[in-house]
Amino acid sequence: MPKLAFSHPEPPRSRRRLWPVFLPQAGCPHRCLFCDQSAQTGAEPAAPGDVLETLARRLENAAARGEEPFEVGFYGGTFTALPDGWPGRFLDLLRPYRAAGLVLGARCSTRPDAVSLDGLLDLKARGLDLVELGIQSFDDGALAASGRGYSGAMALEGCGIVRAAGLGLGVQLLPGLPGDRPGLFRRDVAVTARLRPDCARLYPCLVLEGTGLARLWRRGEYAAWSGGRARAELSVALTRLWRAGVPVIRLGVAPEAGLSVRILAGPAHPALGQQARSLALWDHVRRMAARLGRAPRGLLLPPRATGEFWGQRRSLARAYARLGLRADNVRPGGPDFVLE
Ligand code: SF4
Incomplete structure (x- = not known):
């Protein structure tokens, strides 16, 4: 795929x-x-x-x-x-x-x-x-x-x-x-x-x-x-x-x-700035997932994004779960995000 x-x-x-x-x-x-x-x-x-x-x-x-x-x-x-x-x-x-x-x-x-x-x-x-x-x-x-x-x-x-x-x-x-x-x-x-x-x-x-x-x-x-x-x-x-x-x-x-x-x-x-950044990143990932044309099987996450990806206290975990992205299929990757 x-x-x-x-x-x-x-x-x-x-x-x-x-x-x-x-x-x-x-x-x-x-x-x-x-x-x-x-x-x-x-x-x-x-x-x-x-x-x-x-x-x-x-x-x-x-x-x-x-x-x-x-x-x-x-x-x-x-x-x-x-x-x-x-x-x-x-x-x-x-x-x-x-x-x-x-x-x-x-x-x-x-x-x-x-x-x-x-x-x-x-x-x-x-x-x-x-x-x-x-x-x-x-x-x-x-x-x-x-x-x-x-x-x-x-x-x-x-x-x-x-x-x-x-x-x-x-x-x-x-x-x-x-x-x-x-x-x-x-x-x-x-x-x-x-x-x-x-x-x-x-x-x-x-x-x-x-x-x-x-x-x-x-x-x-x-x-x-x-x-x-x-x-x-x-x-x-x-x-x-x-x-x-x-x-x-x-x-x-x-x-x-x-x-x-x-x-x-x-x-x-x-943490207002960090929260806004996490939300903007979520919005970007959501748009990319829509481009994929199917539910993603996982995501490779660049090291620079690990701190902000899930939001403060994992506040965005449910929103990502709706995209099909969870703790078990989001893994550390290279410099780019890769939706699998
Ligand atoms: S010009 Fe800028 S620094 Fe000066 S009083 Fe107004 S907001 Fe404050």
Whole structure:
């Protein structure tokens, strides 16, 4: 009987080590309704000069210890809007380490309305490689309800400017914002897939203590996504983005020590990303099994997929059993999946 071999649906992603440098809310025009970068990044706000000094020491130590090369990412604020030439100063600091092969590249996160072609060309000349835009949504209604201060058209324009500067593009989406409506996140994902960025991050909206969103939530004017909805929506988004060749490098916020105590509502399960990945993989296997045209007799499982295949606590075992795949006929295999 013919077998069907197929690869993992996830596109290849960079295995480079990423060194984050946090500048919480630095350069931001205001504090957004949902944002508390100190809780999200675990870093307290600091003057750029202090962050630069700390980074200089860390780089010196890394060079002295002969650490493996890494990429540096400037996160937590609006990097391109830092005043007084700070973006260039940070990038200039990396230059000798880049020449020595310790620093492999540099990226930053920023807002889509805080980029200009001339500004990005200058930063590119000083060593910037990729810009992750905190788009959050391309939907005018959600952007207005969240007080982001730009439109969907401006968000698209920001992506175009990053591309025009010859830089890599990352898109960050924040599903479940105020103003959310059924289908909105799927439309945002479809727009992102068409843009084919170099990477994407998906952070379902959380209600954090002390934010404007917490006040809305307490007044009953905002309802957060449930964990189940987030899992289902993220798995659909993964399938769509993977098919477009877009690596999704983060699903849900990173579990920072100070974050969990500040979360009032929203899909904050630490394994949310893993659950969504497992569900997206199940959906792919289901489609491949349908292509086989008969019930599979078994499956050879690539080693890289063993951790996520059955889902957390084997939550997908029954769904796989409906396809005819059980613990006794799913066996370790080579680099590809093989349906027998
Ligand atoms: S622009 Fe980004 S980092 Fe700054 S306050 Fe808004 S969400 Fe937070």
